[in-house]
Amino acid sequence: MNTHSRQPRLMQGNEAVAEAAIAAGVKFYAGYPISPSSEIAEICAEKLPLVGGTCVQMEDEISGIAACLGASLTGEKAMTATSGPGFSLMQENIGYGVMAEIPCVVVNVQRGGPSIGLPTSPAQGDVMQARWGTHGDHPVITLCPSSVLEAYSLTIKAVNFSEKYRNPVILLLDEVVGHMREKVELPEEGTLEIVRRKLPECDPEDYQPFKADDDGVPPMAPLGSGYRYHITGLYHDETGFPSSRPQVVEDLIRRLHRKIEDAKQEICLTKEYRTDDCEILVVSYGISNRSAYRAVKDAREQGIKAGLLTLHTLWPFPEEALKEAASHASKVIVAELNLGQMKQEVERILAGQVRVEGLNKVNGEIFTPNEILAGLGGTI
Amino acid sequence: MKPELRQYFRLNRLPHIWCPGCGNGIVVGALVRAIHDQGLNQDEVVIVSGIGCSSRASGYLDFNTVHTVHGRALAFATGIKLANPKLTVFVLMGDGDAAAIGGNHLIHAARRNIDLKAIVFNNSIYGMTGGQVSPLTPQGKRATTAPYGVVANAFDLTELAKGAGATFVARGTAYHVVQLTDLLKQGIRHKGFSLVEAVTQCPVAYGRQNKPADPDKMLRWQKENAVNIRNRHKYSQEELEGKFLTGVLCKKDATEFTEGYQHLRDLLDSHE
Numbered sequence: 001m002n003t004h005s006r007q008p009r010l011m012q013g014n015e016a017v018a019e020a021a022i023a024a025g026v027k028f029y030a031g032y033p034i035s036p037s038s039e040i041a042e043i044c045a046e047k048l049p050l051v052g053g054t055c056v057q058m059e060d061e062i063s064g065i066a067a068c069l070g071a072s073l074t075g076e077k078a079m080t081a082t083s084g085p086g087f088s089l090m091q092e093n094i095g096y097g098v099m100a101e102i103p104c105v106v107v108n109v110q111r112g113g114p115s116i117g118l119p120t121s122p123a124q125g126d127v128m129q130a131r132w133g134t135h136g137d138h139p140v141i142t143l144c145p146s147s148v149l150e151a152y153s154l155t156i157k158a159v160n161f162s163e164k165y166r167n168p169v170i171l172l173l174d175e176v177v178g179h180m181r182e183k184v185e186l187p188e189e190g191t192l193e194i195v196r197r198k199l200p201e202c203d204p205e206d207y208q209p210f211k212a213d214d215d216g217v218p219p220m221a222p223l224g225s226g227y228r229y230h231i232t233g234l235y236h237d238e239t240g241f242p243s244s245r246p247q248v249v250e251d252l253i254r255r256l257h258r259k260i261e262d263a264k265q266e267i268c269l270t271k272e273y274r275t276d277d278c279e280i281l282v283v284s285y286g287i288s289n290r291s292a293y294r295a296v297k298d299a300r301e302q303g304i305k306a307g308l309l310t311l312h313t314l315w316p317f318p319e320e321a322l323k324e325a326a327s328h329a330s331k332v333i334v335a336e337l338n339l340g341q342m343k344q345e346v347e348r349i350l351a352g353q354v355r356v357e358g359l360n361k362v363n364g365e366i367f368t369p370n371e372i373l374a375g376l377g378g379t380i
Numbered sequence: 381m382k383p384e385l386r387q388y389f390r391l392n393r394l395p396h397i398w399c400p401g402c403g404n405g406i407v408v409g410a411l412v413r414a415i416h417d418q419g420l421n422q423d424e425v426v427i428v429s430g431i432g433c434s435s436r437a438s439g440y441l442d443f444n445t446v447h448t449v450h451g452r453a454l455a456f457a458t459g460i461k462l463a464n465p466k467l468t469v470f471v472l473m474g475d476g477d478a479a480a481i482g483g484n485h486l487i488h489a490a491r492r493n494i495d496l497k498a499i500v501f502n503n504s505i506y507g508m509t510g511g512q513v514s515p516l517t518p519q520g521k522r523a524t525t526a527p528y529g530v531v532a533n534a535f536d537l538t539e540l541a542k543g544a545g546a547t548f549v550a551r552g553t554a555y556h557v558v559q560l561t562d563l564l565k566q567g568i569r570h571k572g573f574s575l576v577e578a579v580t581q582c583p584v585a586y587g588r589q590n591k592p593a594d595p596d597k598m599l600r601w602q603k604e605n606a607v608n609i610r611n612r613h614k615y616s617q618e619e620l621e622g623k624f625l626t627g628v629l630c631k632k633d634a635t636e637f638t639e640g641y642q643h644l645r646d647l648l649d650s651h652e
């Protein structure tokens with residue numbers, strides 16, 4: 001991943017998230033314990049006070065994310081972590097973060113749902129909740145690692161994107177990626193690209209807190225820095241004060257979408273494996289991607305022209321990469337631990353050009369490579 | 381308005397949304413006077429509010445202002461204060477905001493004894509949404525969702541805050557505005573979680589359903605039913621029935637949360 005890497009070490013996925021967050025400058029963690037995410041809180045509780053940061057266990061997930069948003073308003077980078085039930089509770093405040101443009105990382109280590117579901121088994125059932133969980137027509141960024149090393153690198157990306165685009169970023173792990181331990185060679189801290197939100201350069205009197213620059217993102221003054229302004233979850237104009245004027249409303253919601261939409265080139269992260277000439281394309285993400293990779297490799301050895309598109313960004317969906325990878329394919333298989341949430345999206349994008357099939361597993365276990373190989377028509 | 385107070389208002393945001401006769405403006409006036417008298421630096425004051433009529437106050441005040449979501453103002457404020465303890469953080473809430481949807485956050489902010497200055501505008505009703513029942517609507521009174529009168533008990537928020545560990549708890553009224561200003565000043569000076577309940581009138585959503593609906597009569601009701609805690613001994617238990625106590629109801633010292641956390645950081649530092 002990087003030429004300047006540190007000594008190899010054994011690391012857990014959740015540990016990678018906590019370590020990466022701190023390396024990316026996160027100084028504030030607030031949350032509520034829940035399996036399979038609690039290690040993130042525990043590591044933050046141990047490490048953050050050592051770096052002048054703060055970790056606080058709140059009374060629930062609603063206050064966990066609320067405290068993070070509050071901390072972020074003062075200029076700190078903030079993160080919270082949870083799993084399905086807690087992710088459901090956070091939804092209203094995720095919308096507040098979108099509306100008030102507050103950087104924040106929300107980690108959801110997915111378990112089986114609905115409801116209390118399967119507390120320590122993997123699932124990928126929150127893909128659409130990550131997209132549409134909070135009410136209203138909102139933009140969102142969601143990243144999804146499939147290994148411990150990716151948990152590290154994508155956490156750094158998540159912090160960076162949240163700062164750069166002033167939007168909550170959701171990091172979707174699953175129980176296996178969160179809990180498994182792998183050998184990783186982490187990049188040297190000095191080599192990491194770390195992004196900080198833009199600060200205003202104008203005088204406080206001239207500050208228009210929600211007037212965006214050309215990139216669609218307004219500079220953000222920390223509370224207490226002399227730029228006194230108003231923040232609200234109501235529709236507001238560039239001054240930050242509420243307005244329900246149709247033009248103001250439309251301009252704001254369109255800008256919020258546009259700032260993410262226009263940055264898709266940077267935000268949409270994928271990895272291609274043998275997609276150049278593939279006739280059957282597997283699309284996968286998270287832990288399912290690991291089994292899919294092995295299956296595609298085995299299929300190729302058997303002469304099946306298979307390829308794999310790994311989604312590291314789930315939202316906004318990497319449409320271009322999908323169209324490119326599927327350009328020679330006669331069939332696309334979406335392998336995921338749910339009943340076809342991403343398959344629908346893939347179908348929508350390929351719009352009848354290619355047959356799209358779902359490979360779904362919803363029993364609390366991950367795919368074996370052979371299950372996917374069988375889907376590719378390979379011999380087991 | 382006194383000229384020296386004008387600087388604290390965003391005058392171009394006025395007129396406010398409050399109905400004629402509403403007590404919210406009186407409470408905000410007391411707050412601004414308290415801030416002025418305590419000489420707080422405007423740039424270092426944060427006003428966090430929830431959702432409701434009273435929570436709209438944040439938009440009219442020229443400080444760092446954050447109008448959050450219903451019930452969670454204290455949780456946002458907890459993050460703000462922890463991340464930058466130098467800020468003086470006020471949290472404005474309605475009685476529904478603080479006692480119903482946000483009740484759990486109130487309990488835990490009090491328990492942590494984090495230095496937040498919570499102010500509850502208690503109009504005994506959900507004003508913004510048109511007069512539904514609040515946990516602080518007295519038993520038997522009417523609300524749009526209690527057309528036959530409220531069946532359940534109302535609770536005393538100040539007792540709740542005390543029980544949860546708040547180190548400064550007080551109650552004032554819109555009528556006793558000098559006392560209210562003084563209580564807010566004491567809350568500002570106090571290091572730790574402070575809760576000031578401001579009993580205020582809502583002639584439109586509460587008064588019209590429960591009578592009297594005239595603001596002056598509602599203010600008179602406050603005058604006649606408030607018992608300053610200093611005079612409590614003059615009343616028998618029966619005489620106190622239906623009345624409420626005002627003044628400083630609890631004040632004690634305990635470790636403030638952000639200071640406690642800094643102490644932890646320092647300890648860890650010295651062990652390295």
Ligand SMILES: Cc1ncc(C[n+]2csc(CCOP(=O)(O)OP(=O)(O)O)c2C)c(N)n1
Nearest residue numbers: 431432433434450474475476477506507508
């Ligand atoms: C999650 C959520 N539920 C409900 C509402 C609707 N709502 C807005 S304000 C309010 C209650 C207002 O009453 P109170 O908190 O006492 O404040 P007041 O308006 O009387 O000042 C309600 C129920 C909301 N905004 N958000």
